[in-house]
Amino acid sequence: MTTPFRIFIMAHPRLVEDVFTDAHLARLRALGDVVIHEGDVLTDQDFERHVAPADIAMGIFEMPAERLARCRNLKAFVNSEGNFLPNIDYRHCFEHGIRVLSASHVFAEPVAEIGLAMAIDLGRGITEADRLMREGREEYGFAANRTARPLTRARIGLIGFGDLARALLPLLKPFTSTIDVYDPWVPALLIEQASCRPVALETVLAESDFVFVLAGVTSDNAGFLDKHAFETMKQGACLLLLSRAAVVNFPDMLEAAASGRIRVATDVFPVEPVAADDPVRGTPNIILSPHQAGAMESTLNAMGASITADIELIARGLPPAVCKVAQPETAMRFRSMPVSKS
Numbered sequence: 271m272t273t274p275f276r277i278f279i280m281a282h283p284r285l286v287e288d289v290f291t292d293a294h295l296a297r298l299r300a301l302g303d304v305v306i307h308e309g310d311v312l313t314d315q316d317f318e319r320h321v322a323p324a325d326i327a328m329g330i331f332e333m334p335a336e337r338l339a340r341c342r343n344l345k346a347f348v349n350s351e352g353n354f355l356p357n358i359d360y361r362h363c364f365e366h367g368i369r370v371l372s373a374s375h376v377f378a379e380p381v382a383e384i385g386l387a388m389a390i391d392l393g394r395g396i397t398e399a400d401r402l403m404r405e406g407r408e409e410y411g412f413a414a415n416r417t418a419r420p421l422t423r424a425r426i427g428l429i430g431f432g433d434l435a436r437a438l439l440p441l442l443k444p445f446t447s448t449i450d451v452y453d454p455w456v457p458a459l460l461i462e463q464a465s466c467r468p469v470a471l472e473t474v475l476a477e478s479d480f481v482f483v484l485a486g487v488t489s490d491n492a493g494f495l496d497k498h499a500f501e502t503m504k505q506g507a508c509l510l511l512l513s514r515a516a517v518v519n520f521p522d523m524l525e526a527a528a529s530g531r532i533r534v535a536t537d538v539f540p541v542e543p544v545a546a547d548d549p550v551r552g553t554p555n556i557i558l559s560p561h562q563a564g565a566m567e568s569t570l571n572a573m574g575a576s577i578t579a580d581i582e583l584i585a586r587g588l589p590p591a592v593c594k595v596a597q598p599e600t601a602m603r604f605r606s607m608p609v610s611k612s
Contacts, residue, residue: 354606
């Protein structure tokens with residue numbers, strides 16, 4: 271008698287229905303037994319009953335080596351949040367042929383789109399002009415544009431050259447042909463093939479009119495954009511923080527914005543939700559977005575489609591081809607803070 275293929279899904283911090291359509295779930299059930307675990311708590315009893323015998327497990331619950339050793343059939347662990355988090359013993363997975371997957375690539379296009387919108391807004395002062403008009407303090411014509419910084423023919427710098435950067439490039443290229451990239455994890459060849467210039471971090475900071483921060487946070491780069499980095503930037507340059515808050519020294523960034531040295535737009539914060547009395551709410555020269563850039567219905571459905579397609583491949587004895595697969599050289603160095611709410 272053939273043992274049924276078993277799939278365990280704990281979608282937290284998402285909702286199962288937001289990620290998987292009925293059609294996705296039907297395809298997964300066609301493979302075998304599917305257990306959907308609601309809520310954000312997984313007890314030891316739940317683990318032993320549903321996760322230990324599973325072929326595929328999805329979630330961001332703790333998976334130390336002791337638990338993984340009890341998962342005799344596990345072929346893949348799927349991160350439900352969208353990053354490679356330190357919730358799982360990667361070394362054990364690599365040694366025992368367990369793939370760790372993330373569908374983070376689906377967020378690249380929507381985040382890139384909002385990044386472009388923020389850049390134009392930040393440079394041209396659209397949000398601020400709206401606020402001033404509502405307060406009756408607006409200026410007109412040239413007086414309103416004295417500090418405007420157009421994106422057209424601007425010098426652009428990207429910090430990080432992963433999925434998000436590559437989704438952003440086709441949106442930026444109609445505006446400028448000068449795009450510099452700093453990413454120590456990516457060879458110059460790939461950057462040059464994208465018609466960009468690989469440069470040092472100092473060059474990106476000192477020469478760019480717009481700096482897009484797209485790098486994930488790792489054990490190597492936490493807080494590396496600090497007071498010195500912001501002082502290196504051009505007066506009035508625009509900083510777009512779209513990846514993770516922990517790559518910047520947030521108080522230093524707020525100080526640089528408040529002083530008028532740089533303008534900032536951020537979709538991420540050190541602690542979310544942001545406290546009502548957090549200084550960021552009253553800091554001038556900054557556009558605030560409540561971590562809304564990526565989580566859209568179409569995006570979460572794309573996540574479900576990606577995960578479903580790869581589980582189908584794994585069930586057939588084939589390698590995953592859609593989701594990102596954790597790599598031994600880098601997975602244990604990521605330090606992203608999981609989102610608490612989709």
